[in-house]
Amino acid sequence: MDITTAVYNAARDGKLKLIQKLLSNKSPEELESLAEEKTQGGTPLLIASRYGHLEVVDYLIAHCKANVELGGSVNFDGETIEGAPPLWAASAAGHLPVVKTLLKHGASVNNATLTNSTPLRAACFDGHLEIVRYLVEHRADMEVANRHGHTCLMISCYKGHKEIAKFLLDKGADVNRKSVKGNTALHDCAESGSLDIMKMLLKCNARMERDGYGMTPLLAASVTGHTNIVEYLAHQPRTSREERIDALELLGATFVDKKRDLLGAMKYWRRAMELRQPGDKASSLAKPPPGPPISAYSCAQEVNTAEELEALITDPDEMRMQALLVRERILGPSHPDTSYYIRYRGAVYADSVP
Known part of the structure; x- marks a missing residue:
């Protein structure tokens, strides 16, 4: 096993002492080069951030001058995310101390993956409320959408993360933003069955609009079989008799x-x-x-x-x-x-x- 792979594996497993041993007697130039070498598409800093090994992250940044912005490939739930910066990986995995360290060392809060998913969107996806709060406090842009036009609010609604959706709404997230296919956060609530979030959106003046297929949130709930959403929207004054029947x-x-x-x-x-x-x-x-x-x-x-x-x-x-x-x-x-x-x-x- 070459030293690059050995350092990567040690970073993945959080073995700081082994990394220190492997990198002893290396020149500053060699340390910086090793920190930027990729194994399985990712750097040691990226994999250490992914698994929340704070001491390893601190060591790689301080001792090896690891690039906090250098993205790479990282695996989540069997899916390979390409071009993920370390901050994105830490945010997606829910490691707040690592998030804080990376930001302290100059990581860009809006540095995104190849599909334009930001660290904030990653935290919203998996329901990491404290990280969402911290990133927004450090000027994360709530309105940066991924390549499909899905915003942080949309993914929070789709995943049913009520507290995150409330936080984003309180911070002024655009409730009527549309994706590339024309769906809004209301459509995402309808598809996921998140009635409580839908009520919050409607209180924030969310509009019942049609997406690119002509689907209203009411029809989207009918297609996905969420009877709670159908019953609620069908009895809204703004819903016409024809719309109730179709639903x-x-x-x-x-x-x-x-x-x-x-x-x-x-x-x-x-x-x-x-x-x-x-x-x-x-x-x-x-x-x-x-x-x-x-x-x-x-x-x-x-x-x-x-x-x-x-x-x-x-x-x-x-x-x-x-x-x-x-x-x-x-x-x-x-x-x-x-x-x-x-x-x-x-x-x-x-x-x-x-």
């Missing part, structure tokens, strides 16, 4: 295909039908006229009456077909969920053929 019908489709709960699906489809046909014919809200029969759907058509709806419960295959029709009508043919469940249902039918 309930789409939620029913989700119960068919994702939850495999046909009785649950019927419950939501009944509620939608009651909203469409409240008893007063003048106020009935019919479904759009059906298009030409589609052979891939066995020429099935959506049900339009309570009687037709009740008849579905005796035919699970017909319920699954209804779910496809509902999803395509509400989400449109280009939405990923539409095409996915068409392919999935086709594969199931193909497998059932002798």
